[in-house]
Amino acid sequence: MSLYERVFDRFDEDGDGKISPAELQRCVKAIGGELSLVEAEMAVEGLDTDGDGLLGLEGFIRLVDEVGEEDKKKDLKEAFKMYEVEAGCGFITPKSLKKMLGRLGESRSLEDCKLMIARFDLNGDGVINFDEFRLMML
Known part of the structure; x- marks a missing residue:
């Protein structure tokens, strides 16, 4: 089982193989972040591959990758400011x-x-x- 799958399973509180916007919101909050339900719904909607309003593993991986890229860009901007x-x-x-x-x-x-x-x-x-x-x- 990959790291993505283990994290996905952790976020999938009800074990249905999908992450709902509410599950996503609770998990982001649990790791110290802030995400409104509307923001969670928009994130899921943008990455929902089958139109069921839920986030599958594939969409979850894309979400994690996008967040990682944003974090990298933020870190680079901070480093750039130092120079x-x-x-x-x-x-x-x-x-x-x-x-x-x-x-x-x-x-x-x-x-x-x-x-x-x-x-x-x-x-x-x-x-x-x-x-x-x-x-x-x-």
Whole structure:
């Protein structure tokens, strides 16, 4: 039995092989999250493959994968913000990269930082935007 199947079985409180919106809501709450019944209904509706208003294993796996991707994106955004010199400017400059690397104990010249940025600067503007940063972190 896969990890997905074990978690699915845990969420499937009544053992019918499907997860109802109410079951999904209770389980998200049990692991410390918040999900309204309306949000749970919308999630199930969007992933319901047979139109019965319930979430099967296949839909559940897609839901977990989508949530995982959102968490990764959120973590990357937080990491990206650490490298910005001007909060909210939307890019990493050679100067901000040098500063952050220095904080991490890795001293680099401004020229080294320019070269590092050039490797991932897809649009050639001399800075790294979030999309370039995300690709760099893959």
